[in-house]
Amino acid sequence: MAQRVVIDPITRIEGHLRIELEADGGRVSKAWSETTQFRGLEEIVLGRDPRDVWAFVQRICGVCTSVHAIASISAVENAIGAVPPPQARLIRDMVLASQEVQDHVIHFYHLHALDFVNVAAAADADPAAAVDFAHQIGSTWKGNTIERMTEVRDTVQAIVSSGQLSIFTGGYWDHPDYRLPPEANLMAVAHYLDALEFQRSMIRIGTVFGGKNPHPNFLVGGMACTIDPNRSESINQVHIDQIGQWIAESVEFVTACYVPDALAIAGVYKDYFDIGAAQPNFFAVGMAGATFAGNPDASSVANAHTEVRPGVLLDGDFATVHPFDPSKIAEWVSSAWYRYRGGDVGLTPDVGETTVAYTGPKPPYAWLGDGTEYTWCKAPRYDGRPIQVGPVARVLLAYAQGHERTVDIVDDAATTLGISLDQLNSTAGRTLARAVECLTSVEILAQRTFPEFVKRLKGGDIEVFDGTKWEPGSWPATASGRSFVEVARGNLSHWVGIEDGKVSHYQAVVPTTWLAGGRDADGHQGPYEESLAGDGQHPLVDPAQPLEPLRTIHSFDPCMSCAVHVLDGDGHVVQAVAS
Amino acid sequence: MANPVDVWAEPTLGENLARAGVTRRDFLAFCGALAGFFALGAGAPRASAEDIADKLAAVTKPNVVWLQLQECTGCMESTLRSGGTTVEEVVLRLLSVNYNELVMAAAGDGANKALADTNAEPHILVVNGSIPLKDDGIYCTIGGESAEEVLRTSAENATAILAVGACAVWGSVQASRPNPTGAVGVDAIIRDKPVINVAGCPPIGEVITATVAYLLMHDDVPKTDAESRPLFAYDQRIHDSCPRRAHFDAGQYVRSFDDEAARNGWCLYEVGCKGPSTFSACPVFQWNLHTSWPIGAGHPCIGCTEKDFFDRFTPFYQVLPNVRGFGVEATAEKIGWGLVGATVAGVAVHAGLTAIRHAASRKSEEGEPLHAFGDEPHGKAE
Numbered sequence: 001m002a003q004r005v006v007i008d009p010i011t012r013i014e015g016h017l018r019i020e021l022e023a024d025g026g027r028v029s030k031a032w033s034e035t036t037q038f039r040g041l042e043e044i045v046l047g048r049d050p051r052d053v054w055a056f057v058q059r060i061c062g063v064c065t066s067v068h069a070i071a072s073i074s075a076v077e078n079a080i081g082a083v084p085p086p087q088a089r090l091i092r093d094m095v096l097a098s099q100e101v102q103d104h105v106i107h108f109y110h111l112h113a114l115d116f117v118n119v120a121a122a123a124d125a126d127p128a129a130a131v132d133f134a135h136q137i138g139s140t141w142k143g144n145t146i147e148r149m150t151e152v153r154d155t156v157q158a159i160v161s162s163g164q165l166s167i168f169t170g171g172y173w174d175h176p177d178y179r180l181p182p183e184a185n186l187m188a189v190a191h192y193l194d195a196l197e198f199q200r201s202m203i204r205i206g207t208v209f210g211g212k213n214p215h216p217n218f219l220v221g222g223m224a225c226t227i228d229p230n231r232s233e234s235i236n237q238v239h240i241d242q243i244g245q246w247i248a249e250s251v252e253f254v255t256a257c258y259v260p261d262a263l264a265i266a267g268v269y270k271d272y273f274d275i276g277a278a279q280p281n282f283f284a285v286g287m288a289g290a291t292f293a294g295n296p297d298a299s300s301v302a303n304a305h306t307e308v309r310p311g312v313l314l315d316g317d318f319a320t321v322h323p324f325d326p327s328k329i330a331e332w333v334s335s336a337w338y339r340y341r342g343g344d345v346g347l348t349p350d351v352g353e354t355t356v357a358y359t360g361p362k363p364p365y366a367w368l369g370d371g372t373e374y375t376w377c378k379a380p381r382y383d384g385r386p387i388q389v390g391p392v393a394r395v396l397l398a399y400a401q402g403h404e405r406t407v408d409i410v411d412d413a414a415t416t417l418g419i420s421l422d423q424l425n426s427t428a429g430r431t432l433a434r435a436v437e438c439l440t441s442v443e444i445l446a447q448r449t450f451p452e453f454v455k456r457l458k459g460g461d462i463e464v465f466d467g468t469k470w471e472p473g474s475w476p477a478t479a480s481g482r483s484f485v486e487v488a489r490g491n492l493s494h495w496v497g498i499e500d501g502k503v504s505h506y507q508a509v510v511p512t513t514w515l516a517g518g519r520d521a522d523g524h525q526g527p528y529e530e531s532l533a534g535d536g537q538h539p540l541v542d543p544a545q546p547l548e549p550l551r552t553i554h555s556f557d558p559c560m561s562c563a564v565h566v567l568d569g570d571g572h573v574v575q576a577v578a579s
Numbered sequence: 580m581a582n583p584v585d586v587w588a589e590p591t592l593g594e595n596l597a598r599a600g601v602t603r604r605d606f607l608a609f610c611g612a613l614a615g616f617f618a619l620g621a622g623a624p625r626a627s628a629e630d631i632a633d634k635l636a637a638v639t640k641p642n643v644v645w646l647q648l649q650e651c652t653g654c655m656e657s658t659l660r661s662g663g664t665t666v667e668e669v670v671l672r673l674l675s676v677n678y679n680e681l682v683m684a685a686a687g688d689g690a691n692k693a694l695a696d697t698n699a700e701p702h703i704l705v706v707n708g709s710i711p712l713k714d715d716g717i718y719c720t721i722g723g724e725s726a727e728e729v730l731r732t733s734a735e736n737a738t739a740i741l742a743v744g745a746c747a748v749w750g751s752v753q754a755s756r757p758n759p760t761g762a763v764g765v766d767a768i769i770r771d772k773p774v775i776n777v778a779g780c781p782p783i784g785e786v787i788t789a790t791v792a793y794l795l796m797h798d799d800v801p802k803t804d805a806e807s808r809p810l811f812a813y814d815q816r817i818h819d820s821c822p823r824r825a826h827f828d829a830g831q832y833v834r835s836f837d838d839e840a841a842r843n844g845w846c847l848y849e850v851g852c853k854g855p856s857t858f859s860a861c862p863v864f865q866w867n868l869h870t871s872w873p874i875g876a877g878h879p880c881i882g883c884t885e886k887d888f889f890d891r892f893t894p895f896y897q898v899l900p901n902v903r904g905f906g907v908e909a910t911a912e913k914i915g916w917g918l919v920g921a922t923v924a925g926v927a928v929h930a931g932l933t934a935i936r937h938a939a940s941r942k943s944e945e946g947e948p949l950h951a952f953g954d955e956p957h958g959k960a961e
Binding site: 011040043056060065106111114165168171199201204207209210212214216225226358363366376462463464545546 | 640642649650651652653654655656657659660661662674675676677678679680681682683684685686687688689690691692693696697711714715716717718719720721722723724725728751752753755756757758759760762780781783835836837841842843844861866867868870871872873874875876877878879881889893894895896
């Protein structure tokens, strides 16, 4: 007899996600992915000044801060014909890269690690053994000292013995599937604290250019921050030196700490390369940070990431790169609380609708999965298929296209771990791919993007703003634009229509929407659901401590506030609440 | 940076600091930095580092429920970025944050139990996010309950309530026209206890943590303006403290982004800066370990600490209405002083105290205007 299990809230994610499961004999048999927040920003941006909209949609998410702003600005620029100068584009690239590195680090240590690391067990660890363990896994992080490990162990001991466990209250510390030895737990907790300190420092790259973080400021047509090596009130050598330092620290942290830790955890939990597979379809428009204003297959590349082209991998064939065709994107509302005028069909983003039609129970409620509709998240499909986006998609795409550095890192890791490429489609695979990508991203930032910015600056290139299209009078009466950006959690696209100087149409197709959506009209599950209930083998030893499903859901790095943002193509949003 | 004082083994911070080998001198240096925050309230006597140190050293570890309702998690991210001296980490560790969805280990039933257990005892309540009231609260549910229900339950035994971020304070972006989900701020729901509004989208991380530290040090809520914002961070307009103010007074304006004036750091008023109408200490504290701040990085202030800024301050790049350079100071002063109105009554925040002195509910009236130069100050300001 299947037991029903509700996990709500799913914690250590952005936003509000509820997972309902049926489990039998320690295995998950059914799963429902349920997004429980709706904000309606879609409706709010209509009629606004397109130059303002980046600030609205940036507030879609404060974890993926910056990315919606950059996507919005690129789409608006595409619509009105503004061309940001190369230095402005490089600045955006640097902000995107720093955001992505910070985001991956925060995800691994602060949102995901406690699925594998037993904090309470760290209290019993020998600090010297923790240092040895770190060396053994190839961690060259400067924090691997006996003094530091002792200090962290004492912290954990004090928290555990005080009875006030703070954020560790109610954790599953006696769950049998925490497998790390005590010293590994201690090392990981130390790195958890170090990562907090690290992200606080390196995120300042975005602050220099955008004035604050989260939610830095951006500008249609370029950037508002002036650069000039000979003026105190512009970004100058002082800032360049700081940024160089922060980038060097980022390379050090990712190389010496994050990547070895990710490999070590993957090694101990190696069976998770056979757990949590979702549909083997992937797409991306390039590596992390790739930004296109307009058609990703045309030449309107918005930045320097050109070595990996847009593409789609389908049906488990990781060698054949299909061309990416935006017209093959369709969104279904079969399982979502919306209604289309034309019935339950897949609509492409340019004609999408967002008509609320809530059919769920009035809160408080105990179970949603019995209804046909159970989520605020639409179900996007590509060419009829559920598809995975994010680090794993980008790594597989880069691998398929022979991106040398990616191939090297992946092959090394696969050899060390004894896994095959197709096993990256798994809980551990998604987590490993994120670390691989973090390394290539920070290297590209350090070796290419930042040096290119400095080189141009040296050559006297200080322009950051194209003002020729700033005034609405310079715009066509009607215009439309779109952008595709590869952000931390996957492919993000923004689609804008402008009429008489105002936003007439706005839509965002967001990474988590691809992943967290529910069933479509054909009954295909969304990737979250498939990863939990696809093969009937996903473990769930103790329904009161749903550690294993958390591992799998966290491997996708959910961002729920992002997921529920899809705009009515015509600007018609009708509230038709049925219950 | 290492955190040598992560250990909470003794009853009070002072004892823990001593145990961890933090000298009184180091602690005083840290408290001196805090004094910089707390001295900014208009008319407030400057707290000495000694006073602060004595108070802080005596506190015990309160339990905290830190909710995230209808929002974007930017406020938690900002909190994570709050600048770190070694002892500041300890101030964060003064709290036992038993429920916060972003960082807590437990999920589902385990998380809900942690919430229920903490709610059953006196605790500090911090809220990020707005409350969507429309359609029975279906637009944000947690554990199957509406955000409103979660908030009401958590507020019941709370000894202090902090609404952190524009969403929790006024609803912010999702409450902007036409507010499809009926989003409101915390103090629209909780009327029987004072709510401290830490405004901003997001607020500066250091301001968030300093508000908490203030509670612990003073055993009371900070003095606030008429919008219930702590004076130590919201008593002055950005315009008052802006390093570019001299250019405003001299009529030296940026006319177009990236022009000569922009490169020279002139005033951004002509390209839409909302600094003259925005109460926030951004230019004083700056952002992300004092790295920069919005105007410092060349972008006009969008006024994110003010009520309904997504409606009232847009289009963002349009010049503020009725601000014409000269002759505005009288109005500004009048409005500015009007804000330093009654402050909320004190509240005992310690976990050991069960009684709350019921304070008058908010003084602000519905629909009161912003304190923009062009607005009439609302009649209640004195």
